[in-house]
Amino acid sequence: MKKLLIIAFIGIAACNTPKEKTQIVEASCGQCQFGLNSQNGCDLAVKIDGQAYFIDGVHIDDFGDAHDEKIGFCNVVRKAEVTGKVEDDRFKATSFKVVE
Template structure:
């Protein structure tokens, strides 16, 4: 019985691993934020190597946790995040200088 419970516990961890936690619809109880979105390093001047998704809210840029730059198309395409600043409706909050996104929808 202990083996069975342990196995269920382990498997439940695998089912949630890799899920982003991004809602498909916005939470009606939370504010929708219209933000600029792009590559943090290429377009917003944030530190680091490589290319990472970032949002800019009221002139302040934050790296994003909860979704990645590659989940929204080719970052290096003409309209990709490394070459263009786009706009999205987002929900979430800033935690330790990073934006923890719970809803993300590109609008242009």
């Protein structure tokens, strides 16, 4: 009986763990474009289902000057294909590719 309960508990815990998925999202500076104010300075964020999250695993300057008028994340919202999951109110990215 104990083994059955332990297996059931592990199964329930596994179902509640957020799973990584690949999706197309909006990406930009969390402070400049998405209005996030939980940290200072310009940092990359993604918007998923209308909710913005700062992103871990990718840096805002990995894609050129963040303040470039035409492509900088502080000035424009871009589309990106990302793989990862939301965890602790942040998006944990395992891949990030700008698609436009």
